[in-house]
Amino acid sequence: MSGAPSIPQPQAGPSFDPVSTFLGTLSPTVVETVEVESRQPRLADLPEVYRSGAAATAMASVHPPGGKLWHHQALALELVDGGENVLVTTATGSGKSLVFHYPVLREMVEGDGTAIILYPQKALGSDQLGRWRQELGAMDLDPALVAEINGQVPMCERGEILKTARILLMTPDVVHAWLLRLRATRDVQDCLKRLRFLVIDEAHLLDGVFGSNCAYFFRRLRLAAMHAKGKCGGALQLIAASATIGDPVGHVEALTGCRFAHVSEDDNGAPTQPMTLMHIEGADRGRAAENELANIIGELMPEMAGESLLAFADSRQGVERISKLTDDDRVLPYRNGYERADLAAIESGLKNGSLVAAACTSAFEVGIDINRFRIGLNLGVPPTRRSLRQRAGRIGRSKPGLFAVIAPRAAFTKLGTTFAEAVTGSVESNHLHLGNRIIQYQQACCLRAELDDDEALIEDALHLLDWPEGFAEAVGWAAPSAFRPHEIEDVARLRGECAHFDFPLRRIANVSFKLRMADDPGVTLGDISIEKAMREAYPGATYLHLRRSYRVVGWRYSPFEHSILLKPERGRITTTPLMMSTASVALSAEGIFDQHCLVSDQGSFAECRLKVSETVFGYTYGGKKILYAELAKKNAHMRQQCRHFETTGVLIRIDEPWFRGAATREVKIRKRIAEALKAILLSEQGIPAGEIDYAHTGIKSVEYGGPQKLDSAIAIFDDVPGGLRLTQPLFEDFEAILDRLDRGAGMAGEDSLLEPPIIERLREWYGSLTPSLAPVTGSNSDRLFAPGSIVGVSIHGELRMRKLLGHQFVNLDGTDRLMYNYEVEGGTALVSATAIRPVGSDWRFLPDAAARQGGLQ
Numbered sequence: 028m029s030g031a032p033s034i035p036q037p038q039a040g041p042s043f044d045p046v047s048t049f050l051g052t053l054s055p056t057v058v059e060t061v062e063v064e065s066r067q068p069r070l071a072d073l074p075e076v077y078r079s080g081a082a083a084t085a086m087a088s089v090h091p092p093g094g095k096l097w098h099h100q101a102l103a104l105e106l107v108d109g110g111e112n113v114l115v116t117t118a119t120g121s122g123k124s125l126v127f128h129y130p131v132l133r134e135m136v137e138g139d140g141t142a143i144i145l146y147p148q149k150a151l152g153s154d155q156l157g158r159w160r161q162e163l164g165a166m167d168l169d170p171a172l173v174a175e176i177n178g179q180v181p182m183c184e185r186g187e188i189l190k191t192a193r194i195l196l197m198t199p200d201v202v203h204a205w206l207l208r209l210r211a212t213r214d215v216q217d218c219l220k221r222l223r224f225l226v227i228d229e230a231h232l233l234d235g236v237f238g239s240n241c242a243y244f245f246r247r248l249r250l251a252a253m254h255a256k257g258k259c260g261g262a263l264q265l266i267a268a269s270a271t272i273g274d275p276v277g278h279v280e281a282l283t284g285c286r287f288a289h290v291s292e293d294d295n296g297a298p299t300q301p302m303t304l305m306h307i308e309g310a311d312r313g314r315a316a317e318n319e320l321a322n323i324i325g326e327l328m329p330e331m332a333g334e335s336l337l338a339f340a341d342s343r344q345g346v347e348r349i350s351k352l353t354d355d356d357r358v359l360p361y362r363n364g365y366e367r368a369d370l371a372a373i374e375s376g377l378k379n380g381s382l383v384a385a386a387c388t389s390a391f392e393v394g395i396d397i398n399r400f401r402i403g404l405n406l407g408v409p410p411t412r413r414s415l416r417q418r419a420g421r422i423g424r425s426k427p428g429l430f431a432v433i434a435p436r437a438a439f440t441k442l443g444t445t446f447a448e449a450v451t452g453s454v455e456s457n458h459l460h461l462g463n464r465i466i467q468y469q470q471a472c473c474l475r476a477e478l479d480d481d482e483a484l485i486e487d488a489l490h491l492l493d494w495p496e497g498f499a500e501a502v503g504w505a506a507p508s509a510f511r512p513h514e515i516e517d518v519a520r521l522r523g524e525c526a527h528f529d530f531p532l533r534r535i536a537n538v539s540f541k542l543r544m545a546d547d548p549g550v551t552l553g554d555i556s557i558e559k560a561m562r563e564a565y566p567g568a569t570y571l572h573l574r575r576s577y578r579v580v581g582w583r584y585s586p587f588e589h590s591i592l593l594k595p596e597r598g599r600i601t602t603t604p605l606m607m608s609t610a611s612v613a614l615s616a617e618g619i620f621d622q623h624c625l626v627s628d629q630g631s632f633a634e635c636r637l638k639v640s641e642t643v644f645g646y647t648y649g650g651k652k653i654l655y656a657e658l659a660k661k662n663a664h665m666r667q668q669c670r671h672f673e674t675t676g677v678l679i680r681i682d683e684p685w686f687r688g689a690a691t692r693e694v695k696i697r698k699r700i701a702e703a704l705k706a707i708l709l710s711e712q713g714i715p716a717g718e719i720d721y722a723h724t725g726i727k728s729v730e731y732g733g734p735q736k737l738d739s740a741i742a743i744f745d746d747v748p749g750g751l752r753l754t755q756p757l758f759e760d761f762e763a764i765l766d767r768l769d770r771g772a773g774m775a776g777e778d779s780l781l782e783p784p785i786i787e788r789l790r791e792w793y794g795s796l797t798p799s800l801a802p803v804t805g806s807n808s809d810r811l812f813a814p815g816s817i818v819g820v821s822i823h824g825e826l827r828m829r830k831l832l833g834h835q836f837v838n839l840d841g842t843d844r845l846m847y848n849y850e851v852e853g854g855t856a857l858v859s860a861t862a863i864r865p866v867g868s869d870w871r872f873l874p875d876a877a878a879r880q881g882g883l884q
Contacts, residue, residue, distance in 0.1 A: 455713025
């Protein structure tokens with residue numbers, strides 16, 4: 028039984044010590060070590076319902092010896108038996124799956140209900156299918172009671188599966204795009220009518236865009252089950268599991284709209300093996316770092332004595348290069364974007380020992396149960412503490428293990444923390460963005476399609492469940508011929524005949540491509556999103572797939588599919604994209620969030636909406652820059668590719684000589700500050716690195732007519748269409764972020780993200796700012812500012828604080844225009860009233876009577 032108690036026994040054969048093997052083979056420079064001691068088991072009795080009756084007899088073969096469970100398993104099963112929705116958040120390898128296996132297997136014997144088991148990754152569902160079948164077989168039940176439905180299962184077979192199987196293993200994506208889309212059909216209705224358990228495994232992966240979409244998806248699924256069951260239908264229970272998650276109850280309750288009883292790590296009764304975690308000094312980025320990691324893998328493999336190792340990196344093409352550099356067929360890359368058959372073959376090789384190592388991305392962080400891994404390596408600091416725990420949790424499941432992070436000596440200290448704090452401190456909370464209007468609109472389109480645009484059913488659905496704020500308005504936007512905000516109208520153009528296909532769960536209104544062979548388009552290598560394609564599969568790129576090299580020969584767009592065409596090539600020369608980003612901001616009332624705007628005569632700080640354009644305009648090949656402007660003259664398929672999207676972010680404008688300007692020195696300072704703020708934001712908030720980006724050049728303001736270049740600003744923004752306000756903490760907690768940078772400077776010295784003098788300048792600038800009233804669009808000509816008022820004045824597209832001296836009317840093109848005099852060095856200047864913003868607190872309007880006497884009627 029998966030997760031059943033069994034204390035590992037000593038294995039015959041040569042003893043393998045991962046720590047001495049690692050240190051003896053490599054002689055690395057160890058920066059910091061954390062020892063995690065083993066833990067003894069806490070056992071508890073099987074709950075009564077599993078000790079008597081039909082279920083007890085049938086399940087006797089899957090019970091652990093002596094009828095004992097780990098403490099947390101028994102506690103969770105009692106809560107499930109009591110009718111509670113249950114969340115289990117014990118550590119990796121603690122047998123959380125038993126908590127939903129047992130109730131579902133019991134239902135197979137004593138009831139007639141069905142269960143949907145949601146695994147966030149196809150690989151995880153396929154890995155678990157064999158275990159479910161093994162358990163059913165041991166109970167003398169038909170293994171066909173469990174089935175997996177994924178994208179590779181033909182549509183014509185899925186209806187028959189629903190008729191015969193009662194345990195359905197699926198990803199949320201399949202339920203969204205297929206089951207809910209066909210919820211009115213008889214087979215789906217019968218399945219939903221009998222739905223007894225809904226299981227959410229690895230709930231921490233339902234985060235960011237994916238999690239935010241899933242929050243609406245779960246409510247739609249619950250609604251579909253309610254409609255199918257009717258007033259007399261049985262109860263639906265939810266069981267969720269996760270090893271690493273901050274604020275776990277808050278997360279799953281926001282995710283599902285349901286209340287949960289919580290079984291936490293404090294209740295964990297499973298034993299653990301001792302684990303050694305190390306930070307060893309080494310390069311963490313670039314081709315030199317990848318070469319070094321490949322060399323480490325190559326040196327360790329002969330010493331593994333039948334054991335296996337995992338190496339993690341955060342670049343999909345990076346793990347391809349690392350695997351290729353080992354030049355050993357027993358080392359393969361493992362990442363998302365592969366066809367399922369390729370992933371299954373790699374998993375099988377790792378389980379049977381024919382593969383000794385894998386170079387993996389975060390795709391290997393969760394759930395796939397392989398106990399052979401004794402050494403784990405990570406190139407660089409993992410993007411979040413959650414990732415660090417998950418990756419280390421793959422190692423030493425049945426015997427002592429070692430997990431080593433390869434990074435420069437100051438990799439942790441420059442972030443104002445330590446390796447020990449990262450390993451033992453609390454993990455970050457997950458991020459759900461339920462107010463994102465694009466997500467709401469996409470989900471509203473799906474809900475309307477499921478309810479056949481029946482207004483009565485839609486109105487009833489909005490009252491039946493606890494939907495996030497703003498969703499009812501989005502449902503209105505999704506109606507046929509509705510008037511929509513302009514950013515929603517842009518998304519609405521992407522909607523075709525089927526909202527469930529047009530708006531998948533894992534992205535927001537974005538383009539994806541099928542990777543196809545140019546000489547045989549029927550052969551596909553997987554899928555890739557446009558943001559990854561811009562960095563990995565741009566025209567002319569060397570694209571690696573399962574250690575094989577391909578050349579990207581072009582992008583193709585059609586009404587039916589977007590595809591990237593590849594041709595095999597020989598050689599090891601890789602390419603690097605040449606990219607540039609521009610950002611436009613509009614600091615109007617509509618563009619500022621929650622009056623998050625601070626100003627002074629030294630600059631401004633605002634959380635706002637942005638329009639971002641990202642362009643790949645060429646690439647480097649063998650150290651040589653190759654520009655599409657030249658390539659396109661000979662080959663029309665070799666042309667630059669662009670990506671445009673609206674998002675949310677913060678704009679930091681510092682109108683001081685050390686920061687402002689187009690000279691190399693000032694540009695570098697802006698870049699360093701943007702990178703430092705981004706690094707602390709990611710570290711503190713646990714945001715995946717790919718969801719935040721920045722611009723330190725190419726920023727424009729469009730608030731006052733035509734675009735004006737800002738050479739005194741940086742923008743840090745969500746790299747997600749529509750934006751998720753991931754950068755909001757940067758505005759709200761800026762002083763704390765400066766404190767963290769200060770701490771990092773003290774700990775890391777010359778390797779710090781920013782030097783103390785720059786941090787102090789940022790403090791002085793931030794201290795000069797005062798809250799502004801929400802900027803307003805339109806004219807301030809309906810009232811007069813009193814002389815002496817200090818206001819914001821637009822000068823070449825930048826807001827500067829100026830003291831007003833008085834007003835006058837000036838005839839321009841036959842029209843009297845209200846103008847103000849303000850102080851400048853050595854004299855005065857005139858400015859139109861339309862360019863003035865009442866910011867700060869040192870301004871006032873003239874009384875109405877005085878304004879009328881001043882000529883304003």
